[in-house]
Amino acid sequence: xxxxxxxxxxxxxxxxxxxxxxxxxxxxxxxETQKGILLIDGKTKVKLPADSTSISISIESGDHTFKLNxxxxxxxxxxxxxxxxxxxxxxxxxxxxxxxxxxx
Numbered sequence: 223x224x225x226x227x228x229x230x231x232x233x234x235x236x237x238x239x240x241x242x243x244x245x246x247x248x249x250x251x252x253x254e255t256q257k258g259i260l261l262i263d264g265k266t267k268v269k270l271p272a273d274s275t276s277i278s279i280s281i282e283s284g285d286h287t288f289k290l291n292x293x294x295x296x297x298x299x300x301x302x303x304x305x306x307x308x309x310x311x312x313x314x315x316x317x318x319x320x321x322x323x324x325x326x
Contacts, residue, residue, distance in 0.1 A: 245283050245304040250276045251290075252310040258291040260309075 257272035
C-alpha cells in the first residue's frame, strides 16, 4: 500500500509540473506609437523597438497580464499552440510561406 501512495504522489507531481509549457507568440504592434516596454505579469519586461512591427517571444502557456508602457493592463490567455498578441488591434491576415531559392 505504501508503494502505491508513493507512486501516486510521484505521478501527480509529474502531471502538475508538465501542465504548463513554453510556446512561441508573435507580438504585433505599431512601432511609431507603441514602442517601449511591454510588462508581462508585472515582472518580465520585453522591449518593443521602434524600427519593427513585430517580435517573437517564448512564454509559458496560461493566463497572463500585459501592460504596455503606461497603458491600462489587460489579461490574455496564451494556449500551448502559441499565436499572435495583436497590440495595435488592426485587422490583418498572416500567411506562412515556405522560402525557396530557385538558383540551387
